[in-house]
Amino acid sequence: MKYLPLVWAAVMRKPARAILTLLSVMLAFTLFGLTIGMNATFAKFKEDAAADRMFVFSRFGGLVPIALQRQIESMPGVELVASSSGIGGYIKDPKNRAFVQMQDDKVAKTNPEYPITPAQWKMVRDDRMSVLVSKMQADRWHLKPGDTFVIATPAARKLDGSASWTFKVAAVTPDMRIFSQGYIFGNFDYMDKARILSDQNKTGQFIVKVRDAGKTAEIAQQIEDKFANSATPLQSLTEKVAFDVTANTGMDIAAVDRDVALAGMFMVLFLTANSLAQAVRERFAEFATLKTIGFSDGGVIALVFAEAAIPCVLGAGLGIGLATVISNVLPHFLPPGQGLPIPTMELMVFVWAFLCAALVAFISAALPALRLRRMDIATALSGRT
Amino acid sequence: MLRQIWIVSVLNFKSLRSRLWQSMVIVVGLAATIGVMLSMLSVSAGMREAYAKAGDPNRAIVVSKGVDQEGSSAITRAMAPLIAVAPGIAKDKDGKPLADRSLTMGVPVLRKDGTKGNTVMRGFGDKGPGVRPEVKIVAGRMFQPGKREMIAGLGAQMMFQHMQVGDKVILPDGQWPIVGIFTSGDQLEGQLIGDSETLLTALHRANYNSMLVRLASPDSLAALKSALTTNPALSVDVMRHSEWYARVANQQTFALALLGYIVGVVMAIGALFGCLNTMYAAVSTRGREIATLRALGYGAFPVAVSVILEAVLLSVTGALLGAGIAWAFYDGKLDLFGNTIFHLSVSPKQIELGVIWAIVVALLGGLFPSIRAARRPVVEALRAT
Numbered sequence: 001m002k003y004l005p006l007v008w009a010a011v012m013r014k015p016a017r018a019i020l021t022l023l024s025v026m027l028a029f030t031l032f033g034l035t036i037g038m039n040a041t042f043a044k045f046k047e048d049a050a051a052d053r054m055f056v057f058s059r060f061g062g063l064v065p066i067a068l069q070r071q072i073e074s075m076p077g078v079e080l081v082a083s084s085s086g087i088g089g090y091i092k093d094p095k096n097r098a099f100v101q102m103q104d105d106k107v108a109k110t111n112p113e114y115p116i117t118p119a120q121w122k123m124v125r126d127d128r129m130s131v132l133v134s135k136m137q138a139d140r141w142h143l144k145p146g147d148t149f150v151i152a153t154p155a156a157r158k159l160d161g162s163a164s165w166t167f168k169v170a171a172v173t174p175d176m177r178i179f180s181q182g183y184i185f186g187n188f189d190y191m192d193k194a195r196i197l198s199d200q201n202k203t204g205q206f207i208v209k210v211r212d213a214g215k216t217a218e219i220a221q222q223i224e225d226k227f228a229n230s231a232t233p234l235q236s237l238t239e240k241v242a243f244d245v246t247a248n249t250g251m252d253i254a255a256v257d258r259d260v261a262l263a264g265m266f267m268v269l270f271l272t273a274n275s276l277a278q279a280v281r282e283r284f285a286e287f288a289t290l291k292t293i294g295f296s297d298g299g300v301i302a303l304v305f306a307e308a309a310i311p312c313v314l315g316a317g318l319g320i321g322l323a324t325v326i327s328n329v330l331p332h333f334l335p336p337g338q339g340l341p342i343p344t345m346e347l348m349v350f351v352w353a354f355l356c357a358a359l360v361a362f363i364s365a366a367l368p369a370l371r372l373r374r375m376d377i378a379t380a381l382s383g384r385t
Numbered sequence: 386m387l388r389q390i391w392i393v394s395v396l397n398f399k400s401l402r403s404r405l406w407q408s409m410v411i412v413v414g415l416a417a418t419i420g421v422m423l424s425m426l427s428v429s430a431g432m433r434e435a436y437a438k439a440g441d442p443n444r445a446i447v448v449s450k451g452v453d454q455e456g457s458s459a460i461t462r463a464m465a466p467l468i469a470v471a472p473g474i475a476k477d478k479d480g481k482p483l484a485d486r487s488l489t490m491g492v493p494v495l496r497k498d499g500t501k502g503n504t505v506m507r508g509f510g511d512k513g514p515g516v517r518p519e520v521k522i523v524a525g526r527m528f529q530p531g532k533r534e535m536i537a538g539l540g541a542q543m544m545f546q547h548m549q550v551g552d553k554v555i556l557p558d559g560q561w562p563i564v565g566i567f568t569s570g571d572q573l574e575g576q577l578i579g580d581s582e583t584l585l586t587a588l589h590r591a592n593y594n595s596m597l598v599r600l601a602s603p604d605s606l607a608a609l610k611s612a613l614t615t616n617p618a619l620s621v622d623v624m625r626h627s628e629w630y631a632r633v634a635n636q637q638t639f640a641l642a643l644l645g646y647i648v649g650v651v652m653a654i655g656a657l658f659g660c661l662n663t664m665y666a667a668v669s670t671r672g673r674e675i676a677t678l679r680a681l682g683y684g685a686f687p688v689a690v691s692v693i694l695e696a697v698l699l700s701v702t703g704a705l706l707g708a709g710i711a712w713a714f715y716d717g718k719l720d721l722f723g724n725t726i727f728h729l730s731v732s733p734k735q736i737e738l739g740v741i742w743a744i745v746v747a748l749l750g751g752l753f754p755s756i757r758a759a760r761r762p763v764v765e766a767l768r769a770t
Contacts, residue, residue, distance in 0.1 A: 020662040027655030031648060060557050060588060061456070061490050094451050154451035154620075157459075231589070233557060235493055237501075247500050250721045251428070260421050260648055264655070267417040271659045274410050278666060 028264035029319025035257035037343025049239035051213035059233040063202035082106035085204035089153035104188040115174040123170040128190035130170035136182030273364040280368040288380035308365040316357035389687035414656035415703030419739035422649030423711040427729040429638035435727035438571035440630030447596040459592040473609030483599035486510035508581030525550040525565030536565040538574035540726035575726025660750025676766035685759035696751030704743030
């Protein structure tokens with residue numbers, strides 16, 4: 001600790017260089033924070049997915065008769081089946097895309113983790129035009145409890161010939177990570193009974209909850225097999241797979257993120273190693289002096305490592321801080337309907353950042369340290385390096 | 386003046402070798418920045434190109450009013466003939482309008498890595514081949530209308546399992562054989578094609594999704610549009626196929642492209658600080674040399690320009706290196722994102738973008754050091770060690 005002023009003086013010998021190096025390192029770690037933070041978000045999606053649930057829907061698109069709900073429920077190992085169907089359209093202007101997920105009253109049981117109280121579910125059940133609007137969606141459309149709004153659905157096939165749906169906000173509810181744009185939940189029956197007769201008693205998908213989480217994949221396959229040759233072949237998708245970004249996109253985005261973070265690290269490694277090598281070269285004689293007055297090899301080398309560590313660790317801290325700010329601010333600038341996952345700044349992101357910072361500092365200091373260890377004091381002092 | 390700039394710059398570049406490692410900071414910084422950015426953009430750019438090639442401006446698509454994807458559009462059997470007789474549509478040699486009733490549906494497939502994915506099965510009506518002449522059979526034969534069989538795109542064959550001629554794909558009403566492989570040079574290559582009417586029957590669906598028509602001339606869109614949008618029996622949108630696919634591509638690539646640019650900007654700023662650092666160091670190491678030149682009568686301006694030129698040369702070298710690496714690794718590689726199969730693209734246009742970024746970084750990064758170099762009093766610089 002008592003050598004801190006010495007190290008600090010060395011770093012600040014050339015303030016411009018120190019600050020520029022620091023800023024460069026900071027930006028590399030901002031990138032690091034954003035990419036690794038995004039991977040943390042992907043991991044959280046997967047964690048949030050319930051192991052004992054799956055989605056079941058028509059294999060080739062279109063609606064599924066609700067009658068199948070009971071057939072699936074009677075299969076061994078299945079605990080509960082809920083119906084869920086979406087209404088997609090826009091509010092006022094085609095640019096304002098909006099989406100309401102119409103849930104039947106079993107969803108409260110299949111998805112008990114939803115931050116919705118029994119009283120709120122009851123509001124939707126009792127008044128079929130009611131919807132629960134998450135905070136994010138309420139902010140976007142400027143809705144508060146009691147408001148009504150209309151979603152235009154050009155492709156709708158409704159019994160009354162209209163092409164729009166009117167909803168009433170029953171309550172504003174907390175957001176969920178998995179719905180990165182927020183959500184609106186409505187009453188399934190309201191939608192079902194208003195559609196043309198041939199579309200009634202049909203759903204977009206079932207939410208199937210099984211008794212034993214270990215058998216989800218097995219039961220998913222059984223459901224597909226059972227209905228493979230029926231009038232409505234089904235497809236089942238476990239939540240674990242549905243919420244897995246790699247499985248969804250067919251592209252290992254987590255690996256891309258890691259590569260980007262790595263490229264940033266490589267870039268600063270070059271920079272810090274160079275600045276340090278230069279700083280040491282310039283002060284070669286001074287190091288010789290330190291050795292002359294009794295500093296051990298280890299002592300001098302420790303000083304060099306400390307000198308490397310200051311911009312790296314400080315830059316890592318500032319960079320991750322900036323990444324945190326960006327991930328909080330960014331969502332406000334994105335146009336609605338563009339689901340860009342927001343980085344999560346969890347503890348592991350910080351831990352990895354500091355490990356990387358330490359590693360960069362270590363590698364940067366290695367060569368100069370080696371030179372200092374091998375230096376010949378007399379030559380160095382004479383200035384003939 | 387030009388001669389002075391030339392002489393000073395040549396002198397600069399000759400001394401670059403002694404500052405090799407220092408200069409590498411700029412090269413590596415820009416190589417990492419541009420390499421990473423262009424690699425990331427190769428996905429969105431490749432998707433855009435695939436859609437742009439599919440969107441022939443001599444074609445127009447007719448969809449339900451207000452929809453943004455073919456899947457949510459519905460063209461009824463009653464509407465189809467009304468659309469086909471509208472003015473502005475090209476006729477085939479029998480005098481029939483080149484208007485095709487098309488259909489799209491999702492089909493679950495297995496990716497080559499064993500994960501589950503989806504592709505698009507497209508229904509062609511009898512005018513399909515006439516409207517899309519770019520579809521060419523490269524193996525097997527064309528499907529026969531009325532038969533439960535299909536052809537698969539070359540891209541689909543390469544990215545999915547079980548896509549050889551003779552393989553069977555599970556569809557409603559049993560398994561349909563693949564009888565041929567086609568190329569089209571665009572995004573369609575990742576899909577499957579069958580007969581619209583046969584698919585409608587198998588799916589128990591009543592409606593087509595869209596009508597794709599060949600325009601009589603590139604200017605006949607206006608006539609077609611006004612005829613269809615003023616017909617009270619229709620509620621449709623008409624647009625050039627190129628415009629439609631540009632929209633689809635925008636929706637699909639917006640988030641990806643944004644991500645690429647965010648990463649690019651963050652890294653470029655990091656590289657900029659590295660560049661400033663290096664150029665300041667370069668100017669200070671060459672302090673005496675510059676002062677000597679000034680003492681010999683060279684102007685301050687040529688000295689400043691030579692510093693900026695050096696930064697530009699190093700940056701552009703780095704950018705080309707990075708772009709070259711991105712190009713070598715990714716350009717032309719067949720890839721898949723979601724349901725779209727396309728070739729990754731690092732096009733000359735993007736490389737140009739990378740070089741422009743590098744020049745901007747170099748100008749900003751070279752400017753202040755160049756001012757310092759030009760302003761330093763000659764006597765002071767000559768005395769300095």
